[in-house]
Amino acid sequence: MVTEAPKQKVQLKQGMLDNVMRQFSNAAAIIGLNSNIRKILEVTNNEILVHFPVRMDNGEVEIFTGYRVQHNNALGPYKGGLRYHPTVDIDAARALAMWMTWKTSLAGLPYGGAKGGIQLDPSKYSLAELERITRRFTYALGDNIGPELDIPAPDVNTNSQTMAWILDTYMSTKSPAERSTNTHVVTGKPIGAGGSEGRDRATGYGVFLTIKFWAEHNGIDLKGKRFIVQGFGNVGYWTAYFLENEGAILTAVQDAYGTIHNDNGISVENLLAYSKANKGSIVGFAGAEPLDNGEFFALDCDICVPAALGNQITVENATKIKAALIAEGANGPTDVEAEEILLQRGVEILPDILCNSGGVIGSYFEWLQNRSGEIWQLEEVMAKLEKKLRESFTRVMETSKKRGVDKRTAAFIIAIQRLEDAYVQRGIFP
Numbered sequence: 001m002v003t004e005a006p007k008q009k010v011q012l013k014q015g016m017l018d019n020v021m022r023q024f025s026n027a028a029a030i031i032g033l034n035s036n037i038r039k040i041l042e043v044t045n046n047e048i049l050v051h052f053p054v055r056m057d058n059g060e061v062e063i064f065t066g067y068r069v070q071h072n073n074a075l076g077p078y079k080g081g082l083r084y085h086p087t088v089d090i091d092a093a094r095a096l097a098m099w100m101t102w103k104t105s106l107a108g109l110p111y112g113g114a115k116g117g118i119q120l121d122p123s124k125y126s127l128a129e130l131e132r133i134t135r136r137f138t139y140a141l142g143d144n145i146g147p148e149l150d151i152p153a154p155d156v157n158t159n160s161q162t163m164a165w166i167l168d169t170y171m172s173t174k175s176p177a178e179r180s181t182n183t184h185v186v187t188g189k190p191i192g193a194g195g196s197e198g199r200d201r202a203t204g205y206g207v208f209l210t211i212k213f214w215a216e217h218n219g220i221d222l223k224g225k226r227f228i229v230q231g232f233g234n235v236g237y238w239t240a241y242f243l244e245n246e247g248a249i250l251t252a253v254q255d256a257y258g259t260i261h262n263d264n265g266i267s268v269e270n271l272l273a274y275s276k277a278n279k280g281s282i283v284g285f286a287g288a289e290p291l292d293n294g295e296f297f298a299l300d301c302d303i304c305v306p307a308a309l310g311n312q313i314t315v316e317n318a319t320k321i322k323a324a325l326i327a328e329g330a331n332g333p334t335d336v337e338a339e340e341i342l343l344q345r346g347v348e349i350l351p352d353i354l355c356n357s358g359g360v361i362g363s364y365f366e367w368l369q370n371r372s373g374e375i376w377q378l379e380e381v382m383a384k385l386e387k388k389l390r391e392s393f394t395r396v397m398e399t400s401k402k403r404g405v406d407k408r409t410a411a412f413i414i415a416i417q418r419l420e421d422a423y424v425q426r427g428i429f430p
């Protein structure tokens with residue numbers, strides 16, 4: 001019997017571009033950023049929009065719209081994920097590309113920022129259709145991506161399989177000699193296709209580590225702390241996995257289909273097994289009760305991990321949040337006004353460009369291995385990731401204290417100053 005795909009919950013709000021621009025302006029004003037450099041960073045370098053035809057399983061041709069926005073490459077090749085979602089449009093791609101520039105800069109990586117994707121609801125397509133869509137998108141992007149130019153990676157509704165299709169398609173356009181040396185055109189690949197150990201869990205591990213560093217910094221034991229997670233995909237699952245391992249208790253989860261809640265704790269592995277067997281939906285899980293979506297952020301808990309989409313924590317729900325800490329696994333989950341309310345209420349926020357930077361750091365390690373022909377063990381990747389994240393975390397805490405600013409502003413200041421240094425030292429804007 002063919003079962004219906006679970007019904008997704010209400011549409012999202014937009015506004016990520018407004019948020020990222022305001023976050024940037026705020027930090028740029030505090031450091032008195034060179035006005036010429038400010039002008040450069042306020043706009044994107046390149047915006048690629050492609051329409052491409054794909055034959056569907058029923059024989060009909062459908063036209064898709066894909067985006068790749070390359071914000072800035074002053075520090076190195078453009079880097080960032082590809083998202084398959086109905087809300088992908090030029091403004092979403094611009095905002096997410098900008099966040100990538102700040103993220104890679106803060107992490108001290110030799111990368112710029114980019115983001116893109118296709119405006120579609122993947123649950124409406126078969127696997128074979130998604131493969132053809134991905135391959136045609138790759139052809140359409142052509143040489144706008146490349147291992148030393150712009151390196152995509154997974155994001156919402158894309159994964160290692162998507163990256164493998166892109167790699168294979170990109171390679172098919174290259175000469176035999178180039179094929180073996182260009183595997184780093186994408187990261188987040190399956191291990192057998194040149195992927196790195198640990199990239200699958202890198203983002204969630206990074207979210208967990210950032211929470212752990214914060215807890216250590218504040219003399220807090222994570223054992224027994226209750227946490228809730230919005231989004232139970234790559235980032236949400238792995239964050240929950242590592243937090244549970246540390247003794248914290250998952251008490252609620254929300255995904256695109258609904259919300260579940262159990263104050264006695266939800267088993268992360270049992271929920272994963274259930275959602276895998278339930279077309280990716282957590283709804284109906286026997287180990288928890290269903291809850292109204294609107295009640296999720298107001299739940300009593302210690303830590304809240306938004307790990308789904310942007311603009312989820314808004315002025316409407318910020319006053320109701322009970323968590324002492326918000327750890328942003330997602331990009332742009334907290335609106336600027338909501339953040340003001342939360343900070344006034346004493347809620348701490350670990351900002352996305354720090355908190356979820358484990359993913360792009362893991363991608364960097366994959367890229368380095370592909371470039372040098374090395375293969376690193378999982379333990380080595382995780383240890384290097386922890387070292388890099390600890391450095392970023394420490395810098396953010398120090399800057400926050402020194403300047404008397406919140407952690408997001410501190411993270412932006414570090415990121416923007418590194419870019420400013422790059423432009424000034426290259427003699428462009430003395």
Ligand SMILES: NC(=O)C1=CN([C@@H]2O[C@H](COP(=O)(O)OP(=O)(O)OC[C@H]3O[C@@H](n4cnc5c(N)ncnc54)[C@H](O)[C@@H]3O)[C@@H](O)[C@H]2O)C=CC1
Pocket residue numbers: 009010012154155156157158203230231232233234235236254255256257307308309310329330331356357359360
């Ligand atoms: N995959 C990665 O390595 C990185 C991802 N991120 C960010 O983390 C977030 C999640 O990404 P992934 O886990 O990779 O995506 P994913 O596609 O693996 O999982 C997304 C999850 O969010 C849920 N979701 C979608 N719409 C929702 C809604 N309206 N309300 C509640 N839940 C909803 C989905 O049901 C799914 O459980 C995104 O904001 C992404 O940009 C950030 C850094 C790296």
Ligand SMILES: O=C(O)CCC(=O)C(=O)O
Pocket residue numbers: 079080081082100103151152153154155187188331356357359360361363
């Ligand atoms: O791994 C990467 O290159 C980028 C991942 C990503 O899209 C993100 O950090 O938001």
